[in-house]
Amino acid sequence: MKLHCHRPSLAAAFQTVSGVVPTRTPKEILKNVKIQAAGGKVTLIGTDQEVGIRYEVPGIEVGVGGETLVPTSRIISILRELQDESVDLEVAGDAVWVRSGHSEFRLSAIDPAEFPPVAAFEEKAYHAITGRALRAAIRRTIFATDVESTRYALGGVLVELATDKIACVATDSRRLALMETVCRTEGNVKIENAAPVIPSKAMTLIERSIADDEAEVHLAAHTNHVLVRSGNSTIYSRLVEGRFPRYRDVIPKDATVTVDMVVGPFYSAVRQAQIVTDEESRGVDFAFADGMLTMKSQAADIGASTVQLPISYTAEPITITFDPRFIADFLKVLEPEKTIQVRLIDGDSAAVLRAEENYTYVIMPLSRDR
Numbered sequence: 001m002k003l004h005c006h007r008p009s010l011a012a013a014f015q016t017v018s019g020v021v022p023t024r025t026p027k028e029i030l031k032n033v034k035i036q037a038a039g040g041k042v043t044l045i046g047t048d049q050e051v052g053i054r055y056e057v058p059g060i061e062v063g064v065g066g067e068t069l070v071p072t073s074r075i076i077s078i079l080r081e082l083q084d085e086s087v088d089l090e091v092a093g094d095a096v097w098v099r100s101g102h103s104e105f106r107l108s109a110i111d112p113a114e115f116p117p118v119a120a121f122e123e124k125a126y127h128a129i130t131g132r133a134l135r136a137a138i139r140r141t142i143f144a145t146d147v148e149s150t151r152y153a154l155g156g157v158l159v160e161l162a163t164d165k166i167a168c169v170a171t172d173s174r175r176l177a178l179m180e181t182v183c184r185t186e187g188n189v190k191i192e193n194a195a196p197v198i199p200s201k202a203m204t205l206i207e208r209s210i211a212d213d214e215a216e217v218h219l220a221a222h223t224n225h226v227l228v229r230s231g232n233s234t235i236y237s238r239l240v241e242g243r244f245p246r247y248r249d250v251i252p253k254d255a256t257v258t259v260d261m262v263v264g265p266f267y268s269a270v271r272q273a274q275i276v277t278d279e280e281s282r283g284v285d286f287a288f289a290d291g292m293l294t295m296k297s298q299a300a301d302i303g304a305s306t307v308q309l310p311i312s313y314t315a316e317p318i319t320i321t322f323d324p325r326f327i328a329d330f331l332k333v334l335e336p337e338k339t340i341q342v343r344l345i346d347g348d349s350a351a352v353l354r355a356e357e358n359y360t361y362v363i364m365p366l367s368r369d370r
Contacts, residue, residue, distance in 0.1 A: 001037050001066030001091040006059040007100065010087065011079035013057045014072065016233065017046040019205045020053050021072045032069035034115050035089070037062045045118050046072070051202045052118035052236040053209075069110035070096055078105055119236050121229040123220040125187030127161055131230070132213035133181040137168040138203050140179045140359055143329045145200045146172030153242035156197040161221060163189070169247050170200075175326045176247055176362040186218070196221045197244055202237035209233040251362055252350055255343035257315040259288065263355075264336030267328065269309040273297050274324040276305040283366040284324045288344065289317040297324075320347045321366040327353075330361045 017033050025031065025048065034045040042060040046053055068091045078098055079087065087100040091109055098105040138157070146154040160167040167180045198206075209230040210217060218229040228235045273284045273295035281299040293311045298304040334340070334355055343352040353361040 001035070001068060001089070002063035003035075003037060003042060003089040004061040004063065005042075005057070005087050005089065007079060007082055007085055007087045009059045010057060011076070013044050013055050013232075014076050014079060016208065017044045017053055017055050018072050018076060019208060020046045020048050020051045020201070022048045029069070029110070029114055030116075031072060032110060032115070033072050033075070034067060034069050034112050036067045037065045038067075039065075045115070047116055047118050047236075049116055050238050051199065051205065052116070053205060054118050054120060054234040054236075056232045058232065066091055067112050068096055069112045069115060070107060074107060119227060119234075121218065121220070121227050121234040123187075123218070123227060125185070125189040126218045126220040126229075127166065127183050127185055127189065128216040128218050129166060129181065129183040130213065131210040131215050131217055133183075134217050135207055135210050135213070137166070137179040137181050138207040140333050141168045141170040141177040142200055142203050142207075143333070144170040144172055144175050144177040144361075147200055152240050153197050153244045156199045156240035157203050158195055158197050158244045158247070159219075159221070159226075160195045161191055161219075162194075169244070171245060171247060173245075174323075174364050175329075176250060176360075177330070178247065178251070178360040178362075180358040191221060193221050193223055193239070195244070196226055197240040197242070198226055198237055199240050202226075202235060205235055206230060209235060250350070251360060252343070252345060252352055254345070255352065256345050257288070257313070257318065257343070259293075259311055259313055259342040259344070260339055261311060261342055262336075263331050263334045263338045263340060265309060266340075267331040267336070269293070269295060269307050270324050270327050270331065273305060273307045274328065276303050277324065278302060282323045282325070283321045285319055285321050287317065287319040288313050288315075290314060295324075318344050318347055320344065320351060322351075322363060323366060326363050330363075 036043045042057045044055045082100045084101040090097045094109050096107045096109045158169040163185050166183050169178050206228050211231045220227045225238050276297045278299045284295050284297040287294040293309045295307045341354040350362050350364050
């Protein structure tokens, strides 16, 4: 195999594929990336056997086709440190040679025969969604997953599929994020799994693979796995096992009061209130009263804080205790100038935060007996 490559493009490709390469695994072969050169195309393949990616690298001249494995961290370090715009890769016998300018590296060539395959995207029927819409849906939900939960379904994002829209949902049982957006279908889509739960690792990889906001991302859901085509990437992922909660049942329908708030000032105030908290005392009291939101926090051995934010509020006073991290997670994925609605029932019921009509965030209050 002989390749002449644009170094920055190759480095970026390896960086993307490295997102699935495990750092610790009993299968040493999985620490490598497979380079496959055939038909004038070069594809990088990485997998941890749960999530896999195929990345077609642009701007490579294929002198001689073939395939090999290279150690991921080592090749990324080489490509990062080289200075020239081009780099040559050659497999000769039991060695992979990397040459650029006055530098030359020899790495051991590893037989790719035992490397697990990663499926290509050959689907004729699938859902299509713009890169911008899918990126927003992932960013606005993935933070609410619970990757450490023994309830496996909470470690992924539920993707509800319909013919004209999708809904992404994530929850860790203390808060819930729901984002809905339009899509279209291509071909005769027979949905084998209308509500797959995709692991957060795969969703992060999908979000990072979106290079063009206007280009479509194609998603094909099957009984046990999904395939996603995004730009130069094809991502394969097994689905998360377990039953996802009936999330629509926990979204409060009736609010006693609704408060309009601007993201930027609210986010700043929440971050200030978060400073004087610790692991034992996470709660901050949010007191909504006439024209003012007052946030009070107190932690032993640290101190106390009071942060006030003028708001448009004329209803009966309500004090509700939140973990400020959960409020901040919602606010930081929104534009600072955006206006949101905070919908409250009382000091003991879940609150609903809404941004536009398609983004809903539910947060459970903490007990004030802390």
